[in-house]
Amino acid sequence: MQSLLEPAKAGWIGEVEGVFELRRFTFDSRLRSVRDFREMSFDGQASPIGTMLCDVSKRLSGRPVAGILLFTDGISTDNAGELIGRASLPPVYPVTIGRAGGLRDLAIKSAQASQTAFEDAPVTLRVEVTACGWRGEEVVARLLDDSGRPVMELAERARKDPETLVFSFRWRPEKAGLSFYHVQVGGRAQIDSAGSLGTADEATLLNNARTVPVERGRGPYRVLYVGGRPNWEYKFLKRALEGDDQIQLVGLVRVAKREPKFEFIGRAGETGNPLFRGFGDQSREETERYDQPVLLRLDTRDDAELSSGFPRTPDDLYAYDAVILDDIESGFFEAVQHGLIRSFVAERGGGLLMLGGIDSFAEGGWGKTAVNAVLPVYLDRVETSKGIGPYRLGLTREGLLEPWARLRDNERDEEARRTEIPAFDVLNLVGEPKPGATLIARAVDATGHEHPAIAVQRFGRGRAAAVMIGDVWRWGMRNAEARQDMEKSWRQLVRWLTSDVPRKVELAVEQQSGVAPGTVRIEARVRDGRFEPVDDASVTVEIRPVSTHAVLRTNEAAEVGPIRVRAEASDREAGLYTASFAVRDSGAYHGTAYVTNFAGAEIGRAETGWSIDLAADELRSLEPDTRLLAAIARQTGGEVVAPEQLGALAKRLPTMRAPVMESVTKSAWHTPWLFLFALGCFVVEWWLRRTRGLP
Numbered sequence: 001m002q003s004l005l006e007p008a009k010a011g012w013i014g015e016v017e018g019v020f021e022l023r024r025f026t027f028d029s030r031l032r033s034v035r036d037f038r039e040m041s042f043d044g045q046a047s048p049i050g051t052m053l054c055d056v057s058k059r060l061s062g063r064p065v066a067g068i069l070l071f072t073d074g075i076s077t078d079n080a081g082e083l084i085g086r087a088s089l090p091p092v093y094p095v096t097i098g099r100a101g102g103l104r105d106l107a108i109k110s111a112q113a114s115q116t117a118f119e120d121a122p123v124t125l126r127v128e129v130t131a132c133g134w135r136g137e138e139v140v141a142r143l144l145d146d147s148g149r150p151v152m153e154l155a156e157r158a159r160k161d162p163e164t165l166v167f168s169f170r171w172r173p174e175k176a177g178l179s180f181y182h183v184q185v186g187g188r189a190q191i192d193s194a195g196s197l198g199t200a201d202e203a204t205l206l207n208n209a210r211t212v213p214v215e216r217g218r219g220p221y222r223v224l225y226v227g228g229r230p231n232w233e234y235k236f237l238k239r240a241l242e243g244d245d246q247i248q249l250v251g252l253v254r255v256a257k258r259e260p261k262f263e264f265i266g267r268a269g270e271t272g273n274p275l276f277r278g279f280g281d282q283s284r285e286e287t288e289r290y291d292q293p294v295l296l297r298l299d300t301r302d303d304a305e306l307s308s309g310f311p312r313t314p315d316d317l318y319a320y321d322a323v324i325l326d327d328i329e330s331g332f333f334e335a336v337q338h339g340l341i342r343s344f345v346a347e348r349g350g351g352l353l354m355l356g357g358i359d360s361f362a363e364g365g366w367g368k369t370a371v372n373a374v375l376p377v378y379l380d381r382v383e384t385s386k387g388i389g390p391y392r393l394g395l396t397r398e399g400l401l402e403p404w405a406r407l408r409d410n411e412r413d414e415e416a417r418r419t420e421i422p423a424f425d426v427l428n429l430v431g432e433p434k435p436g437a438t439l440i441a442r443a444v445d446a447t448g449h450e451h452p453a454i455a456v457q458r459f460g461r462g463r464a465a466a467v468m469i470g471d472v473w474r475w476g477m478r479n480a481e482a483r484q485d486m487e488k489s490w491r492q493l494v495r496w497l498t499s500d501v502p503r504k505v506e507l508a509v510e511q512q513s514g515v516a517p518g519t520v521r522i523e524a525r526v527r528d529g530r531f532e533p534v535d536d537a538s539v540t541v542e543i544r545p546v547s548t549h550a551v552l553r554t555n556e557a558a559e560v561g562p563i564r565v566r567a568e569a570s571d572r573e574a575g576l577y578t579a580s581f582a583v584r585d586s587g588a589y590h591g592t593a594y595v596t597n598f599a600g601a602e603i604g605r606a607e608t609g610w611s612i613d614l615a616a617d618e619l620r621s622l623e624p625d626t627r628l629l630a631a632i633a634r635q636t637g638g639e640v641v642a643p644e645q646l647g648a649l650a651k652r653l654p655t656m657r658a659p660v661m662e663s664v665t666k667s668a669w670h671t672p673w674l675f676l677f678a679l680g681c682f683v684v685e686w687w688l689r690r691t692r693g694l695p
Contacts, residue, residue: 001071001097004643005037012650019654020066027052029517031059045586045614046517047072049632050080054087067091067638067653073098074625077517077617081631091638093649094629101161103622104133106185107207109164113181113214117404117495119488121170123214128166129185130621135161140191143169144182146546151181155188162623170409176217176246178609180546180588184209207619211588213609219246221321221498226310227253228328228359230296232473237324238298240487247494250320251298252306254328258293293332310337315529317341318348321501322494327357327470329364330371338370345374346460348531351497356470361428374464376438376457381431387451390423391443393469399440399454404496407485417485422478426470427451443469456496463497502531505604507541507593511612512580518612519582524567524593526575526603533575536598539567541579546588546609567593586613 007013016022026032028044031052049072056068067090074094084092109128116122131139135158143151156165173179184191185208202208223241227234230253241247297306310333311317317340330338344350352374354360366372367379399405400414408414424443430452433439437457442450456465476483506525522541526534544562567577583589588611595603626640633640641649668674688694 002037002040004071004095004646007036010646012646015647015650016653023060025052025056031055044618046077046618047075048078048080048517049074049076049628050078050083050087053080053089053092053632054083057087057089065090067093069093069095069641070632071095071097072629073623074627074629075618075621076625076628077614080628084632084635089636092632092636093638093641094633095641095643095646096624096626096629097643098622098624100623100626101132103203104201105203105207105622106131106134106139106187107620107622108183108185108210108616109620111183111210111212113212115214115216115499117492117499118406118409119172119492119495120409121172122495123169123171123173123216125169125181125183125212125214126166127169127183127185127210128164130162130164131158132162132623134158134187135163138188139165139185140188141167141169141183141185142191143171144184145174146180146182148182173214173216176219178213178215178590178607180211180213180609180611182209182211203622204619206615210613210616211611213588213611215608217246218503219498220248221246221501222248222250222319223322223324223494223498224317224320225249225251225253225324225326226328227251227326228332228357229253230255231327231357233326233355233471236473236476236483236486237490240490241494243487244491244495247491247498248299250300250306251296252310253296253298254293254332255296256294311340312337314340314343314348314531317344318350318529318531320344320350321498322351322353324353324355325360326355327359327364329359330366330369335369342370342374345462345464349461349500349502351462351501352459352464353493353497354466355472356426356428356468358426358470360470361430361466361468363428374459375434375466376455376464377433377452377466377468378431383429383431383451387427387429387443387445387449388447389425389427389445391425391427391445391451391453391469392423393421393441393443393453394418395441396439398438402438402440402496404492405440405454407488407492420478420482422474422482424469424471424474427453428468428470430466430468433457461502463500465493465497467493502527503604503606504528504531505593505595505606507591507606507608509591509608509610511610517614517617518584518586519580520610520612522565522567522579522581522591522593524577524595524606526577526595528603533573534597534603535569535574537577537603538596538598539577540594541565541567541581542592542594543581544590545585546590583612586615587611 003009013022024034024036026034026037026040029046029048049070053068053070057065070092072094074096107130109130111125111127113123113125116124125143127141129139129141138155138157140153140155142153145151152169152171154167154169156167158165169183225234225237234251234253238249238251241249295309300306312334323341323344341352345352354375360366362379362382366375372379395405395414395418400411406414408417427443433452433455434457437455439452439455441454443453444450451468453469454465454467456463472486476486504527508523509520510523512519512521524539524541526537526539528534542562542564565579565581567579570576570578588609590607590609592605592607594605597603629640632638
């Protein structure tokens with residue numbers, strides 16, 4: 001590039017200057033105007049091509065710009081194609097720097113983490129690696145935790161040159177909350193036992209590693225279980241969730257239905273329920289009346305929780321993240337509570353699970369309630385053919401694709417496990433799944449007829465699931481291994497039910513394009529107890545660098561204390577508070593949002609993490625991106641130029657058509673057409689006055 005831009009060596013510059021006025025710019029993270037290109041340092045950490053082309057166009061706005069000569073390899077660190085498509089630019093002539101092939105390099109193209117409810121490996125990290133010059137050799141990818149301890153190692157062999165290799169890490173983090181993991185790639189001999197990259201025959205090592213934040217579990221999630229009678233289902237469900245520190249199960253179990261007031265089966269003058277005779281205070285205010293059901297509260301937070309039965313206000317119900325209805329009829333709830341359950345799913349974003357039983361689904365009268373709209377199956381279109389038990393359970397094709405519905409990591413083992421599940425005797429017959437719902441499992445009766453067994457769907461902001469089997473507990477009675485599978489299945493189902501439940505305070509970070517490299521946009525969404533947006537909150541985000549063991553170069557920012565940023569209310573969305581934060585050094589960052597109301601009381605807090613690796617983004621590929629350069633030239637009316645073609649281009653530029661604009665100021669009064677128009681007006685006026693006798 002230096003030889004192409006040095007006037008003493010590049011004769012094409014003189015030819016262009018003989019016709020055009022040249023303006024010289026250099027750019028990395030920002031645009032600079034220079035006299036010549038002798039002092040280029042090539043130490044920038046970004047190449048936002050689209051942003052800089054738009055900045056050049058703005059700087060020269062109103063001037064007769066014939067075109068832009070862009071010397072680059074085309075590796076852009078912003079969304080150049082989208083930015084240029086929206087901008088109005090003069091013709092751009094990209095000059096391709098570099099060549100395809102010839103450089104031996106491994107580069108991490110992308111690293112994205114995702115989470116599922118699959119208990120054995122709830123976190124998946126997909127890493128795409130571009131291998132150039134490694135044909136026939138083995139490429140190793142290693143995952144390390146924040147202390148530098150190896151977690152997992154995968155290997156792939158490159159079969160062509162170049163090739164994109166995909167590594168999928170699936171593992172279970174040891175601790176809940178926010179953690180930072182580090183992934184690095186290299187040859188088998190290149191990665192030593194200490195987990196650090198050694199020197200190798202590569203063009204650069206700056207693109208061989210990435211730091212990825214992983215947030216596992218934001219609980220504890222509170223789940224309200226409402227049962228129509230004491231049964232074994234609650235026993236096994238509670239036992240399964242006791243091993244999950246992210247789930248808190250709160251029980252409300254009816255041990256006796258309400259009795260009509262006119263049935264006086266107690267002693268004379270007794271107002272309390274005989275079931276509580278001899279226990280505690282039996283005064284009129286403290287005892288359950290004959291016309292009220294007898295409810296048993298289990299694992300409540302305090303004595304006041306659920307003291308009046310199922311919640312009747314949004315503030316009380318929205319404190320939970322999911323609700324499980326097990327073998328209880330719709331008549332147990334009031335009409336306002338039916339609507340409250342629907343709003344809990346649709347507006348609050350909670351989860352609803354209905355289990356089978358004698359008083360569930362259509363048998364429980366749920367078909368004509370507001371809850372019917374939430375369920376993923378039709379209750380008013382019950383199958384006419386009666387199923388004959390026992391029923392065998394089998395996953396559908398969609399069910400095999402859902403991680404939370406599987407208990408094994410491959411289809412063969414999953415099919416083998418399914419054959420060991422015992423038959424069930426209780427099944428609520430329902431209609432077909434609703435549009436948009438997913439049928440996870442079917443139950444096959446003795447005649448071979450299939451019935452819906454498990455179905456799920458999204459409803460509003462939340463999720464709903466229906467398990468039509470009413471005796472799942474039989475699965476756990478088979479043997480110890482079957483009980484472990486059943487408990488694992490319960491945990492995965494409840495985890496799926498609560499995985500996307502909104503919190504009062506949510507914090508998200510996204511990297512911005514079109515601004516300085518390393519700039520992120522911080523968004524905090526704040527809601528009150530009814531999960532309605534809060535507009536008068538005060539949001540402060542505390543940001544601190546995280547020093548990870550596997551950082552390849554010294555991060556000076558790791559020694560800096562936390563930085564506090566004030567988030568301002570957005571005018572686009574109620575309850576949204578935004579802030580921008582720019583970093584100079586690559587590394588991992590941890591952010592915590594503290595939210596208070598107008599009185600200074602804390603509403604809540606949330607945390608998140610992100611990583612910035614400017615060098616890795618800049619060097620994600622060492623080959624020119626000719627596709628992007630061709631798109632830029634096509635959209636602006638220019639053409640891609642090879643370095644050896646600069647001389648020919650300089651000779652053609654004066655004869656090429658260019659959108660040259662020149663601003664000219666001229667008095668409109670002195671134009672001939674305006675003079676003739678004014679003269680004609682005077683003549684017409686004189687003629688009208690003469691013909692009509694006007695003075």
